[in-house]
Amino acid sequence: MVLFVFSKLFDKLETNPNLDIIISVVGIIISILVVIYSLTKSYPLDYDAAGKLIVDPAILTIDTFKSAGFAVGIFFSWPIERRFIKFLTDGTVETKVLRFICGFIALEFIINVILPIIGETPIGGFLQYFLIMVFVMLIYPIIFKFFENRANKV
Numbered sequence: 001m002v003l004f005v006f007s008k009l010f011d012k013l014e015t016n017p018n019l020d021i022i023i024s025v026v027g028i029i030i031s032i033l034v035v036i037y038s039l040t041k042s043y044p045l046d047y048d049a050a051g052k053l054i055v056d057p058a059i060l061t062i063d064t065f066k067s068a069g070f071a072v073g074i075f076f077s078w079p080i081e082r083r084f085i086k087f088l089t090d091g092t093v094e095t096k097v098l099r100f101i102c103g104f105i106a107l108e109f110i111i112n113v114i115l116p117i118i119g120e121t122p123i124g125g126f127l128q129y130f131l132i133m134v135f136v137m138l139i140y141p142i143i144f145k146f147f148e149n150r151a152n153k154v
Helices: 002-013 017-040 057-085 093-118 122-153
Strands: none
Touching (some): 002 017, 017 057, 057 122, 093 122
């Protein structure tokens, strides 16, 4: 159902570019509704023959928050990047390799240093994945666009 709604919205995006904000708001609302659903849904506690819990509802909740953080990060960042940053992926092979290496190192730093500080709570999971997507879709393109524009002026 969600894919169908977004498919229809993205079809209309080509003829109405300002629809990106509506698409983002709808995406954020759906993400919030999924989180609310996961918090109110009762999960059955299934155990294997040895008495070990097969699926831990707490882990499912954290995973839902992570997915919602990922989605909200995308829907928050996408219209800002699309309207203001307008980052392009073209460039020389050297430029693309430099972008990849710098982005990889920065993302590894975020994942291995910053995210563990936030912690593995439901809200922490949301923030972790939200921050990753904001970095990938906003901060990283802003940094590269800034330095590449400076280099082109010199």
